[in-house]
Amino acid sequence: MKRYHYVMTMIGLFFLLFPILFKNPFFHHVVFMLFLYAILAEAWNVIGGYAGQLSFGHALYFGVSAYISTFLFVRFHVSPWIGLILGVLAAAMVGFLVGLPFFRLKGHYFAIGTIGVTEAIRAIIKEWQLIGGAVGIYIPLIPSSFVDFQWSSRIPYYYIGLAFVVSAVYANYKVENSKLGYYLRAIKMNESAALSLGINPLKYKEIAMIISCGFTGIAGVLYAQYTLYVHPDSVMAMSISIDMAIMALVGGAGTILGPIIGAAILIPLNEILKVYIGETGSLHIAIYGVIVMIVAIFQPLGIIVYLEQILRKPVGKGLKE
Amino acid sequence: MDILEIEGLTKRFGGLLANNEISFCVKQGEMLGLIGPNGAGKTTLFNCITGVYRINSGTVRFEGHEIHGAPTYEICHRGIARTFQLIQVFADMTALDNVAVGALLRTNDLGKAQRKALSYLEQLNLVDRQRIFAKNLTLVDRKKLELARALATEPKLLLLDEVASGLNPSEVVEFIRVVREINASGITIVMIEHVMEAVMNIAQRIVVLDGGRMIGEGSPQEIVSDPHVIEAYLGEGYHA
Numbered sequence: 307m308k309r310y311h312y313v314m315t316m317i318g319l320f321f322l323l324f325p326i327l328f329k330n331p332f333f334h335h336v337v338f339m340l341f342l343y344a345i346l347a348e349a350w351n352v353i354g355g356y357a358g359q360l361s362f363g364h365a366l367y368f369g370v371s372a373y374i375s376t377f378l379f380v381r382f383h384v385s386p387w388i389g390l391i392l393g394v395l396a397a398a399m400v401g402f403l404v405g406l407p408f409f410r411l412k413g414h415y416f417a418i419g420t421i422g423v424t425e426a427i428r429a430i431i432k433e434w435q436l437i438g439g440a441v442g443i444y445i446p447l448i449p450s451s452f453v454d455f456q457w458s459s460r461i462p463y464y465y466i467g468l469a470f471v472v473s474a475v476y477a478n479y480k481v482e483n484s485k486l487g488y489y490l491r492a493i494k495m496n497e498s499a500a501l502s503l504g505i506n507p508l509k510y511k512e513i514a515m516i517i518s519c520g521f522t523g524i525a526g527v528l529y530a531q532y533t534l535y536v537h538p539d540s541v542m543a544m545s546i547s548i549d550m551a552i553m554a555l556v557g558g559a560g561t562i563l564g565p566i567i568g569a570a571i572l573i574p575l576n577e578i579l580k581v582y583i584g585e586t587g588s589l590h591i592a593i594y595g596v597i598v599m600i601v602a603i604f605q606p607l608g609i610i611v612y613l614e615q616i617l618r619k620p621v622g623k624g625l626k627e
Numbered sequence: 628m629d630i631l632e633i634e635g636l637t638k639r640f641g642g643l644l645a646n647n648e649i650s651f652c653v654k655q656g657e658m659l660g661l662i663g664p665n666g667a668g669k670t671t672l673f674n675c676i677t678g679v680y681r682i683n684s685g686t687v688r689f690e691g692h693e694i695h696g697a698p699t700y701e702i703c704h705r706g707i708a709r710t711f712q713l714i715q716v717f718a719d720m721t722a723l724d725n726v727a728v729g730a731l732l733r734t735n736d737l738g739k740a741q742r743k744a745l746s747y748l749e750q751l752n753l754v755d756r757q758r759i760f761a762k763n764l765t766l767v768d769r770k771k772l773e774l775a776r777a778l779a780t781e782p783k784l785l786l787l788d789e790v791a792s793g794l795n796p797s798e799v800v801e802f803i804r805v806v807r808e809i810n811a812s813g814i815t816i817v818m819i820e821h822v823m824e825a826v827m828n829i830a831q832r833i834v835v836l837d838g839g840r841m842i843g844e845g846s847p848q849e850i851v852s853d854p855h856v857i858e859a860y861l862g863e864g865y866h867a
Contacts, residue, residue: 385785485731486741490726492717499715502677504703504732 307616310617325461326342332581334460338532340573341467342525346550347476347565349521349558352481352509353592354551355559357514358494359409362547363420364522366404366427368398369542371523373431373532376443378453386531393504394523402512402521409511423545428542438488442537445530455531463532471566490514491560522550550595556601558608567609571597630784630815631676636685636695638668638675645671647839653784653817658810660830661819666861667836669819672822673786677709678702689784700824703732708782710773718762719820722772723754726759729779731737740779747775751805753806769806770783778809782792785809785816791825803829823861827851835860 375389408419450457492500558564579590631653638646678699684702726744748821751771820826835843
């Protein structure tokens with residue numbers, strides 16, 4: 307355990323000092339994107355990892371909060387910080403509502419249902435002129451201001467992102483080490499046994515969904531304020547849903563740090579390939595595919611298993627005799 | 628006092644009458660055996676009592692309250708726990724965590740639940756297996772684990788679905804001892820059992836099902852001399 311804590315402290319220090327050590331703004335951008343997806347993968351992990359409900363429609367909650375904060379800021383000049391709170395609440399609410407019918411579905415049917423509802427809402431938003439339709443909404447460039455959540459430098463975004471990554475990891479830690487986490491794993495492994503032990507699956511899936519969608523909403527607002535532009539194909543893209551799920555699964559779904567490891571492998575790869583091959587290319591998707599296949603074949607539990615072996619952290623839990 | 632009252636319980640699957648007008652009571656603190664040939668409707672009856680199946684007609688009362696129609700998890704909250712004929716442990720959890728999930732029904736404190744789980748593992752002689760994943764346990768240990776997990780929900784009534792099947796004779800003897808202990812601690816037990824020596828030894832009263840109907844009820848001595856039961860299930864020449 308000593309070694310584990312030591313490594314964690316070093317990693318934390320590294321990211322805290324990163325903008326000071328490296329001045330290249332491209333590096334700041336890559337690490338910011340890493341943070342953004344780390345939040346998303348950790349968020350997805352609560353429902354997809356611990357509860358085993360494979361949602362492939364989480365872009366909906368990302369988009370809902372991005373749209374809410376952006377719309378409120380551009381139309382009514384509401385501070386995006388307030389937009390963040392409202393967006394997160396709305397994302398959690400939408401997640402709850404989606405869960406009501408879809409959590410009654412099992413396995414593939416649940417996955418397909420989540421894709422369907424997200425794609426349907428994206429199609430509606432494309433036609434909804436009040437919020438910009440297919441064009442989307444631009445956030446005007448204004449002087450740096452904390453209240454307006456806008457800076458000319460990338461560094462404030464970097465540290466805000468880092469703070470939310472830490473909070474998302476903490477949330478996963480709390481879930482794993484609580485009644486909720488135990489109940490979610492029980493539901494994932496055997497729902498009828500869970501029922502016979504007094505567990506109401508719908509209730510606990512919904513709690514997990516609210517946490518998951520709330521954190522997804524945080525990332526949505528962060529992304530909107532970082533790119534200053536929301537449109538249906540950016541903030542509700544299917545690729546967001548898929549990427550966050552793949553990162554969690556590749557890194558190790560249902561573990562505290564697995565999803566971050568997935569993001570740490572796939573995001574730098576993605577951003578660097580974009581620079582060298584161009585945004586329109588889809589080589590990064592092909593490379594994604596190869597990585598996913600390798601992990602699925604050699605370590606279906608995720609890359610974290612190897613890291614845990616290195617750090618000698620026990621995988622299972624038990625009390626001392 | 629009757630802890631469980633079943634009246635005219637009927638469960639139909641399409642044209643098949645799995646449970647046909649079944650009525651009997653279970654007394655507080657009793658150990659009741661439920662026997663009958665395969666397909667008699669014994670497990671279906673458990674599923675009806677625990678709300679896994681919705682019954683077509685009749686009533687199920689637990690401690691005087693009607694519970695049919697209530698969801699399974701609520702019935703467990705009221706104090707009915709069960710084990711399964713086909714073992715349903717949480718395969719990728721340690722033995723300790725399996726039982727802790729059961730214990731979490733009555734507490735929100737994880738540490739407390741784990742300590743309680745440990746005491747149930749102790750009761751079933753599984754303490755040295757606590758860190759082993761359930762999928763890696765032997766059949767008898769998984770059966771014990773399921774029993775420990777059900778006990779951890781602090782039930783008033785425990786439904787055991789063939790706990791002794793697939794065990795060797797010395798394991799059966801151990802299970803009989805454990806089940807007696809549980810009953811002695813004040814928990815009412817209804818057990819489905821094919822191992823006749825187990826059920827005849829420990830049940831105070833026996834209910835016999837055949838083809839979805841109840842064909843006999845009484846003490847083990849009455850049951851073994853009941854001609855209907857002998858014809859349907861025990862076979863000629865059975866001696867307790």
